[in-house]
């Protein structure tokens with residue numbers, strides 16, 4: 001844990017903006033507050049790009065109605081953006097997670113449209129844009145993250161034409177037929193077109209974006225370039241392309257090779273009754289992850305007596321997520337009812353068919369679970385990338401294990417040698433799971449080796465540097481101008 005110091009206002013050549021700051025607040029027993037670094041790939045990736053640069057991060061601190069002064073944490077300048085409790089409900093839980101999230105994930109559940117959510121989304125995006133403008137140096141590079149901040153590029157461009165602005169979408173970008181449902185679709189596209197470069201997980205996501213611009217804004221597009229002409233006749237061009245995210249292969253590979261993690265993996269198998277086949281699912285408890293489809297296939301395999309405990313068992317880690325959104329509460333109830341039914345119907349005493357864990361674990365415990373699991377089930381109905389798939393492969397330095405992977409993930413486009421499934425096809429999913437169990441070890445090792453090579457070559461550091469290179473070389477435009485009213489500003 002590192003304590004923070006309030007920092008004087010400064011300007012930076014690289015500014016990252018994300019819904020959340022890369023730190024979590026910790027309150028000690030005596031009431032004093034400090035910060036710890038949040039786990040996660042984005043933070044690691046940004047560390048690597050900030051190492052030799054003067055960088056700042058703009059984001060929400062995670063607590064509603066708390067106004068925090070800028071601070072320096074592990075030599076990164078953090079500029080908090082305050083959100084009220086009403087904004088957390090309307091901008092974050094509402095518009096981001098109950099309007100955009102379902103639309104961008106192919107309407108797996110019905111999106112909700114509320115004008116007050118949209119107004120809150122505009123207000124919060126404007127606050128982020130203002131905070132970025134405040135800390136960005138002349139001609140700085142700004143990298144905006146994700147679907148919560150799609151209006152920021154335009155809002156920022158309007159006040160700071162001198163900036164180089166990029167945005168990366170961690171989730172899919174939907175087909176125009178679905179995107180078109182959004183009442184504020186034009187504002188969102190125009191918001192994004194304030195950027196120089198837009199990064200997506202898959203080629204199809206970038207193409208969906210370009211198509212949406214063509215159909216809904218009647219702009220000119222050429223390949224991956226979109227040119228928007230303003231009312232005053234000036235025009236600017238944005239490039240939209242795929243740069244798939246990855247993980248820190250080296251760090252996780254090392255962790256999984258540590259004696260402590262390897263011992264823990266053996267111990268876990270033993271605690272689970274030394275099954276012949278240990279299956280594993282690790283997901284945020286989200287309807288996009290296909291947990292219900294996975295459980296249905298598993299339940300039918302038990303019913304068919306194709307598999308059964310104690311010979312085979314399933315560990316499902318379902319990390320708590322967005323519990324104040326109704327669709328997530330419903331999902332939790334359905335998943336827990338199903339797990340209860342499966343265990344009631346098929347578990348002998350002492351050997352549950354499903355071990356259901358509704359909490360989060362430290363990273364070394366996750367690595368041990370990956371290393372212990374014979375079959376990893378990654379079955380989303382739609383997923384931008386799915387880092388769990390890449391983490392599993394990275395931990396299998398022993399070339400053991402088998403990855404069952406949905407074709408509706410971004411990861412599928414890089415790991416197509418895996419045991420591929422369509423999670424909607426329950427019969428097909430059952431067959432794929434059995435195939436993953438029964439394929440000879442030497443064949444599985446061959447597949448694992450080749451998938452590991454792919455991830456080692458395309459790790460998160462490469463992702464971040466590829467993004468920044470694409471942003472730096474994005475098409476320039478005529479009105480790239482001096483920052484207005486720049487003279488006399490304190491630096």
Ligand code: GDG
Pocket residue numbers: 039040041170171245282283284317319359360361362363366383384385386387388389391
């Ligand atoms: C979004 C997109 C895209 C989960 N439980 C625990 C834990 N995790 C970690 C995993 C993994 C991360 O959380 C989840 O990442 P995913 O990629 O699987 O999914 P989302 O959260 O939906 O992320 C997704 C991603 O952004 C990045 O662009 O891939 O498509 O939806 O790293 O390991 N980590 C620990 N304990 C847990 O209990 N330590």
